[in-house]
Amino acid sequence: MSHLSEENAQSLYNEFGELKVLDDIIQHRAADDPPAPILAYPRTESSVDDFEYFTGKDLDRLIDGAVKRIIALGLEPNGRKTVGVLAASNLDFIVSFFALSRLGYTVLALSLRIAPTAVANLLKQTDCVHVLHGGTHQILSTAQAVQEILPVTSLPIPVRSDYDRPLSSEPRFAREYDRDAENSRIAVIMHSSGSTGLPKAVMLSHRAILTHPTQGSGLHNFNALPWYHLYGVSTSLQAMWMRKTAHLYNAALPMTSESLVEILETVKPDAVHTVPYVLGLMAEKRRGVELLKRCKVVTGAGARTPDELGDRLVREGVNLGIVFGT
Known part of the structure; x- marks a missing residue:
């Protein structure tokens, strides 16, 4: 293992x-x-x-x-x-x-x-x-x-x-x-x-x-x-x-900054797992960044997270981790 x-x-x-x-x-x-x-x-x-x-x-x-x-x-x-x-x-x-x-x-x-x-x-x-x-x-x-x-x-x-x-x-x-x-x-x-x-x-x-x-x-998570x-x-x-x-x-709905922030407000997850594009949508809103800061873990996987986005979130106090590979 x-x-x-x-x-x-x-x-x-x-x-x-x-x-x-x-x-x-x-x-x-x-x-x-x-x-x-x-x-x-x-x-x-x-x-x-x-x-x-x-x-x-x-x-x-x-x-x-x-x-x-x-x-x-x-x-x-x-x-x-x-x-x-x-x-x-x-x-x-x-x-x-x-x-x-x-x-x-x-x-x-x-x-x-x-x-x-x-x-x-x-x-x-x-x-x-x-x-x-x-x-x-x-x-x-x-x-x-x-x-x-x-x-x-x-x-x-x-x-x-x-x-x-x-x-x-x-x-x-x-x-x-x-x-x-x-x-x-x-x-x-x-x-x-x-x-x-x-x-x-x-x-x-x-x-x-x-x-x-x-x-x-071992954390409650939101998985986008x-x-x-x-x-x-x-x-x-x-x-x-x-x-x-x-x-x-919700797979039936388009992913927007507004809907993602709504979910973070309601769920208050300990961890958020996503891809760089969706992470960027969350970070478009100041409230989104504040809610990500409350999470114990935030991860981005799949494509490479842009340096500008990753650096900004880390400076803001988001505990961000990047995952590579299929």
Whole structure:
């Protein structure tokens, strides 16, 4: 486990639960008594800072509903295949992300910012022939264009009316598998930006992706990155595993200085994780800088943070850290 001694890692496992597969994060937090909110997402498509909070038990129920919906779509348990997700980074995405993993699939998280040819190339690279897609015009257009390039089965991503089912006597989904063997299987496939050519797939086993939660700061955070960005997944999992709340931006809304400041005012996060462009939006407003100064940690990832922006925030007293790499 990178950056952690065996003793420190075991201490974290003793407190938050051992991690072998992605679903362990949900299972451990679903067993908490009392339950703690570990994820917050805006309540409606027009909400900026009106968050709905989900405990591990809530998410476990939603994921179980999504598992059953995905099976009904024709994806059987233990398929040992890769399934792409081409959808907005919202609650449906996150629930489906964990549901596919619970079923034994590898999740290929596809950025909405890349062209159909790039999507098709990633599907070829990863031998992926099934894609869960969102319902916006842009996504449907991309999915159609991809199908014209190569044969792929395109399925609608489960939405809340599909998976938000009340507790019932219906048996919960359970899959038999070897946890040690699963630990070394590919859990998630992210990809490079494609800024210098076609995007390249980045394979992450359960073991690899689960080093990320153990590197967390144990802070409630606001995460302005989508879940098809590795740092977005990483920082969310860090908070969730450590019984802290990962607050996510509303994927249905444009990102503006005003909305970001509203969220910082309401949430009062201990940590903010973002990319340089969004960090710049926050810093456009004097109030935004003041709110960032109150955070224990502010990080920028992905592209290089401009020196002028970084230097100004540090001079103002923001505890800023920069993360490099995919």
